[in-house]
Amino acid sequence: MSKRTFITFGALLFVLAVVIPWLAFRGSGDANTGAEKVPAHLKTGQALFQTNCGTCHTLYAAGTDGNYGPDLDELLATTGQAETPEAAEGVAERVLNAEKEGVDSNTPGRMPPAILNSQQQKEVAEFVGATAGAG
Numbered sequence: 001m002s003k004r005t006f007i008t009f010g011a012l013l014f015v016l017a018v019v020i021p022w023l024a025f026r027g028s029g030d031a032n033t034g035a036e037k038v039p040a041h042l043k044t045g046q047a048l049f050q051t052n053c054g055t056c057h058t059l060y061a062a063g064t065d066g067n068y069g070p071d072l073d074e075l076l077a078t079t080g081q082a083e084t085p086e087a088a089e090g091v092a093e094r095v096l097n098a099e100k101e102g103v104d105s106n107t108p109g110r111m112p113p114a115i116l117n118s119q120q121q122k123e124v125a126e127f128v129g130a131t132a133g134a135g
C-alpha cells in the first residue's frame with residue numbers, strides 16, 4: 001500500500017469510527033438517552049434498574065421498555081405513586097418484596113428472586129417507588 005493510500009484510508013476510518021458516532025451522540029447530552037433526570041439519591045437505583053430490570057420491565061423514569069414482565073408504570077401507578085411519601089413507600093415495599101421473593105418464581109420464566117443484593121434491592125425499590133407512574 002502506498003503511503004498516500006494509507007493516509008487516505010486512515011482518514012476515512014477516522015471519520016467512520018470517530019467523527020460520525022461523535023456527531024450522533026453529541027446532541028443527546030446524557031449517555032442514558034430516554035432516562036429521566038432523578039434526584040441524586042435515586043441515581044444508583046435508576047442505574048441498577050436499567051441494567052437488571054429494564055430488559056424485562058418498562059419504566060418511564062428509567063427509560064426502559066422491556067415487555068417480558070408487566071409495565072411497572074401501569075402496574076404500580078394505581079397505588080398512588082409518588083403523590084405522598086407514604087404512597088411511594090407502599091410501592092417501594094411491594095417492589096422490594098418482588099425483588100426478594102420473585103413472583104411465582106418456581107415456574108420457569110417468571111420473575112426471578114434475588115437478582116440483586118439486599119442493599120441494591122432497597123435502592124431499586126426506593127427509585128421505583130418514587131418514580132413509577134411518571135410520564
Ligand code: HEC
Nearest residue numbers: 052053056068069070094095098103104110111112115124
Ligand atoms: C427475566 C425477566 C425479569 C427480570 C430481569 C425482572 N423481572 Fe420483575 N417481573 C417479571 C415477570 C414475568 C413478572 C410478572 C410475574 C407474574 O405476574 O407472574 C414480574 C413482576 C414484577 C413486579 C410486580 C410484582 C407485583 O407485586 O405484582 C415487580 C414490582 C417487579 N417485577 C420488579 C422487578 C425489579 C425491580 C427487577 C430488577 C431487580 C425485576 N423485576 C427484574 C420478569 C422479570
